[in-house]
Structure formats: C-alpha cells, structure tokens
Amino acid sequence: MAEVLYITAHPHDETASYSMSVGKAFIEQYKTANPEDTVTPIDLYKESIPHIDADIFSGWGKLQSGGELTQDEERKVSRLKELSDQFTSADKYVFVTPMWNFFFPPVMKAYIDSVAVAGKAFQYTEEGPVGLLTDKKAFHIQACGGIYSEGPAAGMEMGHRYLKTVMQFFGIPSIEGLFVEGHAAMPDKAGEIKSTAEARAKDAAETF
Numbered sequence: 001m002a003e004v005l006y007i008t009a010h011p012h013d014e015t016a017s018y019s020m021s022v023g024k025a026f027i028e029q030y031k032t033a034n035p036e037d038t039v040t041p042i043d044l045y046k047e048s049i050p051h052i053d054a055d056i057f058s059g060w061g062k063l064q065s066g067g068e069l070t071q072d073e074e075r076k077v078s079r080l081k082e083l084s085d086q087f088t089s090a091d092k093y094v095f096v097t098p099m100w101n102f103f104f105p106p107v108m109k110a111y112i113d114s115v116a117v118a119g120k121a122f123q124y125t126e127e128g129p130v131g132l133l134t135d136k137k138a139f140h141i142q143a144c145g146g147i148y149s150e151g152p153a154a155g156m157e158m159g160h161r162y163l164k165t166v167m168q169f170f171g172i173p174s175i176e177g178l179f180v181e182g183h184a185a186m187p188d189k190a191g192e193i194k195s196t197a198e199a200r201a202k203d204a205a206e207t208f
Contacts, residue, residue, distance in 0.1 A: 002037045002091040004030070009044045009097045009108040018180045018194055019143035023096035026141060026178075026201035026208075030094075033206050040090070044107040049083070050076040051110050080114050087115035092137045092208065093167075097159060099144035104159040112166055121170045131171020138167045138175040139208055141201065145184025178204060 006027050014021040031039055050056065059073030069077065087093075097104035115121060122131045140163050148157040160177045167175045180197040183190035 002034070003089065004037055004039045004092045004094065005042055005087065005090045006039055006094045007042045007044065007096065007108075007111065009095075009105045009111070011045050011105075017098065017143070018183055018197070019096050019098050019141055021194060022143065022178065022180050022197045022201045023094070023141045025198040026139070026205045027094060029202040029205035030208060040086075042111075044105075044111055048079055049107060049110045049114060050079050052113050056080065080117075083111070083114040084117045084120050088117075088120045088133065090136070093139070094208075095138065095140045095163060097140070097142050099142055099148070099157060099159050102148075102156050102158050103162070104142070108159075112163075116166065116170075129169065131169055134171040134173070136170075136172045137208065138163070138172050139204065140164075140175055140177045141180070142177065143180035143183075143197075145182070147181045147185060149179050149181060176204065176208075 004027075006023075008020060008023060010017045010020050012020060014024045027039060031037075053076075055070070055073045055076050059069050059077040061067070062069050062073065063077070095108070097108055103109075118124060118129075121133055122129050124130075140160055142160055144157075146153060148154065160175075160179070164175050164177075178197065178201055180193065183193045186193070
C-alpha cells in the first residue's frame with residue numbers, strides 16, 4: 001500500500017480550471033486502479049504554508065541554541081516540520097498547477113521550500129548534496145493557455161523544469177509531466193484539448 005500526496009496549487013476547482021480538471025481525472029483513475037493506496041489531498045490555497053521569513057530563521061536558530069521560541073516562531077517552525085514529515089513519509093507525489101508567467105503560483109514555491117529540508121529530503125556529504133528520497137515517484141500536471149512545449153515559445157516554461165530539478169535533487173529519479181496546452185490560443189479546440197488531456201491522464205494513472 002502506498003501513500004500518495006495529491007498537491008494542487010490553483011484557486012479554482014475542476015469546473016473552472018483545466019489543470020484541476022485533468023488532475024481530477026488522473027487521481028480518480030489512480031484510486032480506481034489502486035484501491036489499497038491512500039490518497040491525501042493537499043490544497044495549497046487552503047493549507048497553512050509558512051513562508052521562510054525572519055521568524056523561521058530566528059526559530060531555527062533558537063532550536064539550535066536552546067532558546068525559547070516566541071508564539072509566532074513556534075507556530076511557523078512546527079508547521080514546517082509537519083509539512084516536511086508528511087512529504088518525506090509519502091511514497092508518491094502528484095503536483096497539479098497552472099502556468100502563470102512561465103512559472104507556477106507562488107504558493108507552490110512556498111510548499112517546496114517547506115519540504116526541502118536537509119537531513120530529510122537530502123543530505124550534505126563531502127562529495128556534495130545527496131538526495132534521500134530515491135524510492136519515491138512524482139507526476140506533474142500543468143495547464144497553460146498557450147503552447148510552450150514546442151514552437152517559438154519552447155524553453156520559456158520554467159515550472160516543470162524547476163520541479164524536475166528539485167525532485168532530482170531530492171533523489172527522485174524522474175518526474176513525469178503531462179501538459180495541457182493551447183486552449184486560450186485555440187479556443188475553438190479547447191474542448192478537444194481538455195478531453196484529450198483527461199484521457200492521457202487516465203492512461204498515465206494506470207501505470208503511476
């Protein structure tokens with residue numbers, strides 16, 4: 001039995017978001033194909049995701065020195081620990097994001113910051129950092145109104161490339177990507193783009 005984190009970063013649900021609609025198709029098919037697995041949804045727009053700020057740095061420092069944390073420091077540091085513990089204990093990760101200005105929403109970056117913890121996701125060695133999550137799997141669903149996987153805008157997309165880099169840094173061998181593209185550029189084909197992506201998502205879920 002595997003523990004799957006279904007991590008979404010969109011303020012809208014599947015009725016208004018292409019990424020969320022395709023994500024729902026993926027995770028529902030995954031549940032059908034893997035009824036023994038546990039899927040935990042993490043809606044980053046509804047969860048408390050502390051940003052790395054002065055309270056966090058001072059709280060970490062006090063933990064090292066034995067000082068007493070303020071209420072804000074304790075709350076934020078404790079929440080970061082909860083998130084990183086949850087992430088490292090899971091077996092699989094499904095990320096669902098839109099592409100905004102070539103990247104994903106800021107709340108996803110805040111979440112990655114919260115789980116990128118030395119000693120949990122990776123460790124430092126004399127040869128450099130080494131990922132510790134080598135037995136995990138990851139999948140990324142990303143939607144954007146234009147087309148960035150090929151053509152003149154190819155190479156401008158940075159959201160999936162960033163996640164791929166971070167997952168590899170954590171030791172995860174690869175992160176598959178499913179891109180839902182062109183529905184704004186080709187509104188007459190939007191329905192077809194969406195249905196095709198949902199079908200691809202269901203197929204991918206069978207082997208994830």
